[in-house]
Amino acid sequence: MSSHHTDPILEIIASHQKAIALHDVCARVCFLATVAADGSARVRVMNLNGISGRCFELHCSEQSEKWQQLLHNPAYELLLWWPSVARQYRIRGELKIMPQFLVEKSWSQAPYSFKLLDRFYQEYQPLGSQLDSQQVLLEGLNNLKRKYPNPQDVPPPSHLRGFYCQACWIEALYIDKLRIHQRHCYSYTDNSWHHELLVP
Numbered sequence: 001m002s003s004h005h006t007d008p009i010l011e012i013i014a015s016h017q018k019a020i021a022l023h024d025v026c027a028r029v030c031f032l033a034t035v036a037a038d039g040s041a042r043v044r045v046m047n048l049n050g051i052s053g054r055c056f057e058l059h060c061s062e063q064s065e066k067w068q069q070l071l072h073n074p075a076y077e078l079l080l081w082w083p084s085v086a087r088q089y090r091i092r093g094e095l096k097i098m099p100q101f102l103v104e105k106s107w108s109q110a111p112y113s114f115k116l117l118d119r120f121y122q123e124y125q126p127l128g129s130q131l132d133s134q135q136v137l138l139e140g141l142n143n144l145k146r147k148y149p150n151p152q153d154v155p156p157p158s159h160l161r162g163f164y165c166q167a168c169w170i171e172a173l174y175i176d177k178l179r180i181h182q183r184h185c186y187s188y189t190d191n192s193w194h195h196e197l198l199v200p
């Protein structure tokens with residue numbers, strides 16, 4: 001073990017900014033794996049809403065399966081893969097629930113179409129429930145558009161949730177063109193990051 005390496009979060013933030021500048025299609029998303037009640041694995045794409053401190057900010061609905069899974073078992077792995085900068089990061093740690101006023105503040109900046117869909121979950125049918133046809137969804141969204149013509153005046157639905165994946169373990173894989181990759185493992189103990197170089 002050594003601690004000669006800098007904070008991996010700073011490195012992730014630098015890679016993230018580079019990926020955004022390079023218009024990486026994956027720059028604004030992440031892959032979150034959770035554990036279902038029966039112990040089987042689940043994984044899905046999510047928007048990566050921000051990185052600060054050791055925290056990666058994600059948003060979802062309390063109606064979603066992932067939220068129920070996380071309440072039942074807070075174990076997760078968060079994967080970041082940014083091809084433009086040839087970096088993969090795997091992140092594990094604690095789950096922290098985001099204060100609701102911050103969730104709603106962030107949601108107020110969301111695109112109009114996202115807001116209407118979130119209202120649909122509240123006023124028509126919950127997320128993941130069976131739809132009789134796509135037309136039912138489109139009609140509901142049109143009704144909501146008439147009900148809330150101004151994007152700024154769409155009220156936040158009560159099912160919005162946000163959480164932070166607070167990292168205490170990070171594995172960074174730097175992909176090299178010559179296929180001599182670098183694999184760095186960081187663990188957070190005693191208030192600092194400790195580094196190990198692994199066989200890639």
Ligand SMILES: Cc1cc2nc3c(=O)[nH]c(=O)nc-3n(C[C@H](O)[C@H](O)[C@H](O)COP(=O)(O)O)c2cc1C
Nearest residue numbers: 029042044045046047048059060061064065066067
């Ligand atoms: C580009 C992209 C971004 C997404 N962002 C989110 C997100 O931020 N939050 C979310 O709950 N679902 C997001 N989804 C949808 C999820 O991948 C998933 O289909 C949905 O949340 C249901 O997952 P669950 O049943 O595991 O809860 C996104 C999907 C894509 C393709």
